[in-house]
Amino acid sequence: MDSALPTTQPKTGDAKSSRRETLTITDNRTGKTYEVPITHDTIHANDLRKIKVDDGDFGMMSYDPAYSNTASCISRVTYIDGDRGILRYRGYPIEELAEKSTYLETAYLLLRGELPTAAQLKEWQYHVLHHTYIHESIKKFLDGFHYDAHPMGMLISTIAGLSTFYPDAKHIFDAESRKKQTYRLIGKMPTIAAFAYRHTLGMPYVYPDNQLNYTGNFLNMLFRTSETSYQPNPTLERALDVLFILHADHEQNCSTNTIRGVGSSHVDPFSASAAATAALYGPLHGGANEEALRMLMEIGSVQKVPEFIKRVKAGEVRLMGFGHRIYKNYDPRARIIKKIAYEVFELMGKNPLLEIALECERIALEDEYFVKRKLYPNVDFYTGLIYQSMGFPMTMFPVLFAIPRMSGWIAQWEEMLLDAEQKIARPRQVYLGYDTRSYVPLEQRA
Numbered sequence: 001m002d003s004a005l006p007t008t009q010p011k012t013g014d015a016k017s018s019r020r021e022t023l024t025i026t027d028n029r030t031g032k033t034y035e036v037p038i039t040h041d042t043i044h045a046n047d048l049r050k051i052k053v054d055d056g057d058f059g060m061m062s063y064d065p066a067y068s069n070t071a072s073c074i075s076r077v078t079y080i081d082g083d084r085g086i087l088r089y090r091g092y093p094i095e096e097l098a099e100k101s102t103y104l105e106t107a108y109l110l111l112r113g114e115l116p117t118a119a120q121l122k123e124w125q126y127h128v129l130h131h132t133y134i135h136e137s138i139k140k141f142l143d144g145f146h147y148d149a150h151p152m153g154m155l156i157s158t159i160a161g162l163s164t165f166y167p168d169a170k171h172i173f174d175a176e177s178r179k180k181q182t183y184r185l186i187g188k189m190p191t192i193a194a195f196a197y198r199h200t201l202g203m204p205y206v207y208p209d210n211q212l213n214y215t216g217n218f219l220n221m222l223f224r225t226s227e228t229s230y231q232p233n234p235t236l237e238r239a240l241d242v243l244f245i246l247h248a249d250h251e252q253n254c255s256t257n258t259i260r261g262v263g264s265s266h267v268d269p270f271s272a273s274a275a276a277t278a279a280l281y282g283p284l285h286g287g288a289n290e291e292a293l294r295m296l297m298e299i300g301s302v303q304k305v306p307e308f309i310k311r312v313k314a315g316e317v318r319l320m321g322f323g324h325r326i327y328k329n330y331d332p333r334a335r336i337i338k339k340i341a342y343e344v345f346e347l348m349g350k351n352p353l354l355e356i357a358l359e360c361e362r363i364a365l366e367d368e369y370f371v372k373r374k375l376y377p378n379v380d381f382y383t384g385l386i387y388q389s390m391g392f393p394m395t396m397f398p399v400l401f402a403i404p405r406m407s408g409w410i411a412q413w414e415e416m417l418l419d420a421e422q423k424i425a426r427p428r429q430v431y432l433g434y435d436t437r438s439y440v441p442l443e444q445r446a
């Protein structure tokens with residue numbers, strides 16, 4: 001294991017340094033005792049393999065379905081303290097980035113590890129905004145989707161399709177090639193997303209306008225009709241940009257684990273990020289914002305909230321947009337999002353579902369079921385309300401999560417590729433199936 005302390009771990013204090021940083025394990029099957037080194041409060045799973053009943057034994061493994069207590073990597077990208085509700089990108093608190101940064105600057109920070117200088121930012125923005133166009137043939141296969149195709153399905157397949165347009169992306173150990181694919185992936189995400197949206201409406205595609213910033217250009221490609229020059233509303237543009245900052249990375253979540261796992265086979269980044277986008281689509285992950293809004297619509301009125309909460313507590317349904325594997329406190333992103341919601345409602349009019357959401361939150365934060373399980377609103381609880389007020393259909397909600405997450409995925413993918421300790425991902429299993437059996441001919445089977 002890496003001997004350098006990752007910046008994402010609290011540093012060990014002096015009092016600790018005199019202690020023996022080992023774990024002693026006694027195997028009661030054999031009476032043998034083992035001493036295992038502890039680094040960064042972690043033991044190396046392979047050290048358990050020394051624990052054997054006899055020489056023929058494979059050795060001890062740890063069993064951890066859903067990796068709830070297994071670190072799969074050393075990372076220096078994003079830090080979360082779920083108990084205290086802290087989220088930082090490269091050491092910078094999410095609250096400060098949301099207030100002072102832009103999405104593209106934050107993406108640079110995630111990818112390169114430091115905030116850019118003015119010249120670096122200018123160059124970075126130039127390259128991303130000059131990779132927003134997609135090949136005309138990509139437009140043709142977007143045309144092939146049915147009119148009611150879910151835009152996430154279109155996004156996943158189009159990202160995968162990009163690998164056929166850029167075979168140079170296979171050179172994953174060439175730093176220049178990785179840079180180029182990063183510009184392409186981050187630059188083209190809004191274009192593909194907007195084209196998918198326009199396709200479902202049967203409206204002509206709007207080509208990128210590189211005079212606009214990243215988010216403004218996205219709004220242009222989504223909503224422009226006959227204007228010769230589209231001017232995005234600055235409040236909506238900034239609100240979307242902040243939402244992009246908040247969604248840019250979230251350490252080892254399901255889709256990030258996917259890009260690391262798929263990328264560990266050394267496939268190109270388009271194929272790997274298509275897999276990550278597919279992981280994000282699920283209702284327990286990036287699809288939760290869509291599900292949360294559907295749920296609020298199903299509840300229908302503030303009066304019906306208690307009845308719905310009863311169903312949640314009976315285990316019939318989940319309160320979508322609530323709960324998190326890591327946060328056992330208020331998700332810091334949800335706090336910022338709630339504030340943005342009011343800014344957007346001021347401009348667009350209050351979303352009538354807001355009262356239902358607030359009542360769900362009020363009851364849940366007081367109810368023993370939620371308190372005991374430490375279930376708080378997560379990033380997805382209020383985003384749907386904002387997106388709906390901005391004019392997005394529900395099916396676009398997970399797409400709006402995927403666009404900014406691309407920067408986090410690529411930062412994590414690159415970190416994995418350059419980590420000498422990483423190999424192709426290949427977990428073990430505990431096999432409880434049959435022992436050897438002889439093949440039974442068809443006519444002898446009962």
Ligand code: CMC
Pocket residue numbers: 250253283284285286287288312317318319320321322323324325326373375378379380
């Ligand atoms: N509504 C009702 N009960 C819940 C909920 C919920 N949203 N979330 C967790 N619980 C209960 C669960 O039933 C379990 O109770 P018990 O101990 O009695 O069996 C307990 O809380 C622990 O739940 P868990 O499923 O073991 O927790 P997890 O860490 O595996 O799941 C989660 C995390 C996010 C999948 C889950 O909280 C959930 O399904 N939430 C709703 C979907 C959602 O909002 N997802 C977005 C997550 S944030 C954005 C992202 O990362 O994509």
